[in-house]
Structures are given as C-alpha cells and as structure tokens.
Amino acid sequence: MKILNSTPGYINKMYSNKTAKNIKTQKNDDLDAxxxxxxxxxxxxxxNLQKMSKAMxxxxxxxxxxxxxIKQKFETNQYTINADAIAEKMAGSILNEVG
Incomplete structure (x- = not known):
C-alpha cells in the first residue's frame, strides 16, 4: 500500500479533531461527575445530639x-429544695415521654 504525501496530513487532521472532541467530552464528564x-x-x-456532645x-x-x-449553700444549710417544682418537672417529663 502506498501512502501519498497528502494522506498523513489528513490522518493527523482527523486524529486531532477526535482528540479535541474527546478532551471536551472528558471535561464535561468530569463536571457531571x-x-x-x-x-x-x-x-x-x-x-442536636452532635451539638450537645461538643458542649459536653x-x-x-x-x-x-x-x-x-451550691456546695457552699448546702454546707451552710442555705440551699433549699422546692419539692413541688421538682415533682412538677418529673410529672411533665413523664407525660412528654408517654405522649
């Protein structure tokens, strides 16, 4: 088979066009990816749990x-416990858990 002088130019031109198209397609594929x-x-x-964990x-x-x-108040008998407030909070938390 004989290759003419004009043929390599044609082959190079076709190859460069396909390569350029492949590069453009590859860039678009990368963007899509x-x-x-x-x-x-x-x-x-x-x-919220992550925030609480960081805070802890x-x-x-x-x-x-x-x-x-609180320790100082407790040791000097100045710390008072409000039993009614504690009972209300406990009852409220139980009702929230039950629904």
Missing part, C-alpha cells in the same frame, strides 16, 4: 463557680 457527589444529610435530632466536651468556667456556690 462532580454534580453526583455522595452526600450525607443528618436529621435535626442528630445535629468543654467544661465551662461558669459551671465550676455554680457548683461551688
């Missing part, structure tokens, strides 16, 4: 003062 990224959506309850990891400075104040 980025749109289909796997995602995880957490429920509001899970988000850090010990606020006010908490130590609060506890020491």
């Amino acid at each position: 980025n749109k289909n990224i796997d995602r995880i959506n957490f429920s509001d309850r899970t988000k 990891e850090t010990d606020p400075a006010d908490r130590k003062k609060y506890v020491s104040d």
Whole structure:
C-alpha cells in the first residue's frame, strides 16, 4: 500500500479533531461527575445530639463557680429544695415521654 504525501496530513487532521472532541467530552464528564457527589444529610435530632456532645466536651468556667456556690449553700444549710417544682418537672417529663 502506498501512502501519498497528502494522506498523513489528513490522518493527523482527523486524529486531532477526535482528540479535541474527546478532551471536551472528558471535561464535561468530569463536571457531571462532580454534580453526583455522595452526600450525607443528618436529621435535626442528630445535629442536636452532635451539638450537645461538643458542649459536653468543654467544661465551662461558669459551671465550676455554680457548683461551688451550691456546695457552699448546702454546707451552710442555705440551699433549699422546692419539692413541688421538682415533682412538677418529673410529672411533665413523664407525660412528654408517654405522649
């Protein structure tokens, strides 16, 4: 088979056109692939639990003062317990759990 001088130019031209189309298609495929990224959506309850967990990891400075104040009141018999308020909160929490 004899290849003419004009044929390599034609082959190169066809090859370069296909390569350019493939590159464009590959770029579009990459963009489409980025749109289909796997995602995880957490429920509001899970988000709240994560916030609570983070809050529990850090010990606020006010908490130590609060506890020491209660200890001091308890030791000096100044700390009073309101039994009615505690009973109402307990009954309310039980009713919330039951529905």
